[in-house]
Amino acid sequence: MGYGRALPAPFSFGNRLCPDGADDYLLIPGLVGKTWPLEGTIEFWGSVQTARAQREFYVSFTDTGHMDITAYYSPTPGIESPTHGTSAAKPSDTPLYNERHHYAFMWDSVKFYAWSDVVPTQIYSSALMSALNLGIDAVAISAQADGSLPSNTKLDEFRIYDRTLSLAELNLNDNYGIGNNPSTTENLLAWYTFEEFKMLDFSTLQDGSDMRLGISDMSGKNNHAQQFYMDTNPISPTYVLKPI
Numbered sequence: 001m002g003y004g005r006a007l008p009a010p011f012s013f014g015n016r017l018c019p020d021g022a023d024d025y026l027l028i029p030g031l032v033g034k035t036w037p038l039e040g041t042i043e044f045w046g047s048v049q050t051a052r053a054q055r056e057f058y059v060s061f062t063d064t065g066h067m068d069i070t071a072y073y074s075p076t077p078g079i080e081s082p083t084h085g086t087s088a089a090k091p092s093d094t095p096l097y098n099e100r101h102h103y104a105f106m107w108d109s110v111k112f113y114a115w116s117d118v119v120p121t122q123i124y125s126s127a128l129m130s131a132l133n134l135g136i137d138a139v140a141i142s143a144q145a146d147g148s149l150p151s152n153t154k155l156d157e158f159r160i161y162d163r164t165l166s167l168a169e170l171n172l173n174d175n176y177g178i179g180n181n182p183s184t185t186e187n188l189l190a191w192y193t194f195e196e197f198k199m200l201d202f203s204t205l206q207d208g209s210d211m212r213l214g215i216s217d218m219s220g221k222n223n224h225a226q227q228f229y230m231d232t233n234p235i236s237p238t239y240v241l242k243p244i
Contacts, residue, residue, distance in 0.1 A: 021152025025143030039108035062135035093118035
């Protein structure tokens with residue numbers, strides 16, 4: 001793993017994010033103003049609850065374009081960009097509602113890609129109209145950046161990389177459905193395990209000047225996720241972080 005770096009703990013699923021689908025979501029302010037990578041991967045474990053228009057992930061660009069991952073293709077999430085893609089890429093499988101599945105959605109300068117553990121031997125693709133190395137205006141999890149189309153999909157182990165993962169890496173992370181720590185950590189931009197809320201430093205200099213309640217970024221990049229309208233009280237029956 002490299003000199004002076006701790007080995008990760010053995011993998012296990014703990015709590016997961018269970019948004020109400022009404023008005024709660026997460027934003028990643030640390031990515032705003034930076035450049036969206038020319039290639040990358042969004043990877044997560046998700047349990048789609050219902051067939052409805054919603055967003056599990058959304059990034060808007062400074063050219064007014066955007067890219068999102070949606071469960072609108074019920075019951076299978078897909079990746080799309082109405083501005084930068086000719087069509088969406090999505091796995092051609094139909095997992096049942098309320099089942100936890102492992103998904104990965106990728107892009108490079110040519111195509112969108114989609115993968116899921118239902119057919120773990122194939123990656124599906126769709127053409128892009130233009131590259132996505134653009135300025136970032138906003139990044140949201142479980143909604144669009146303005147909080148609209150909130151998702152009630154249950155999420156765990158949400159990871160953002162600045163390169164596409166190979167089929168071998170995706171299957172290694174899947175680990176026959178058991179799950180695994182990321183097989184590569186060098187290219188992680190953000191990694192959320194949704195175990196607990198903490199008071200975190202969202203300041204650029206990490207000098208304690210911008211403390212907010214959120215979900216810690218496990219990648220070491222300090223791209224913490226800030227909660228909005230979520231029940232963050234662990235003893236509340238509607239606490240948004242719940243065990244599997």
